[in-house]
Amino acid sequence: MPSMSKWVVGLALVGLCGCASDKVAQKSEEAQEREQAAPESIQPPQASNEKVTKKDTNTDQKPDVWVYTVEEQRADGQGRDRMVRKEMDINWDGRVDITTYYDAREEREREAMDLDYDGKVDSVFFYEKNVNVRRERDLNGDGRVDSWSYYEKGKLARTERDSNGDGRVDYWEYWENDQVDRIGEDLDGDGNVDKWSRNTPAE
Template sequence: MKPSRRWILGLALVGACGCASDKAAKKPEETQEQEQVAPEPIRPEPASNEKVSKKDTNGDDKPDVWVYAVKERGADGAERERMVRKELDINWDGRVDLTTYYDAREEREREAMDLDFDGKVDSVFFYEKGVNIRRERDLNGDGKPDVWVFYEKGKLARKERDSNGDSRVDYWEYWENNQVDRIGEDLDGDGNVDKWSRGTPAE
């Protein structure tokens, strides 16, 4: 199987694992001033207390899974290892493509992806109790999200987009019954909807 096909297959499997939750998560407040943000690396530096174990899942004698764990004491006082992060090389090119972060219960809470293979995060899935509630995408590589996708009651509820890179949402897409219900657009850059259209197909 070609690397590109393996990558597509890997993303499909990841998407299949993420369902929507009963409420949408709020994104951080938008700022008036543009800030320079360094893009997040897909493979962060390990913390001093993290222990890593490597796995070779395709038999090529090269690791393609890295699991990071920390030692801690449970409620019963017994020492245990808790997984905090897992890195995957989905297309087997020797570089990490996907990093999953886990909470104190070892439930998935955040999943970062490098879709263009430049070593930097450009897509992030957020989870609540292991369930996908929000997705963010950095389209221009400036380290800040440009697209937000929210879910409510198990369904796509809203899409938002900063189309001009000024750190303000200027496009809103509201969904009902798995189709676009209405679209709002900010035409003058003040952060408010100036134009509404109904029943317009999504791009």
């Protein structure tokens, strides 16, 4: 083969290798994204410093509540077991459906729910001073939050939704007096409201 032809073939092979490596890198990045978006387990593994107490609330000889505590010292030097997490099986199928996390004062700060009983978290309520302030949901089951609800003084104030799965909010509802007051929509995908519509309840 003439030297010029070898040179051309060599360049072609380098180009093909470059394309292949780009595809591998792209696949790797996509795999990482999928891995990061893996749904959270409703029952996290028990930490080494946690003790678990099992309870049978329906007297079927099977536990349906699991209370996790950690040992710590109080200000007076006395030891105590502080509750950090509680898991509940509410349909008595032997699997956890709700996991509640508690702060240093044993007040609720996060409550995760498995709504479709697949072992993965679908909905999470967030609390401040034991009052619900936000709810996040994964509506399509891809492991990423696509619906957010915000509460003020215990009442729903605003909801946001990523309706097309691109990771960006494109739909907003603002609530007043327990009903939708106005709706905002992002029609071009730039993250900003393009269209507002107001609720006009029938008289």
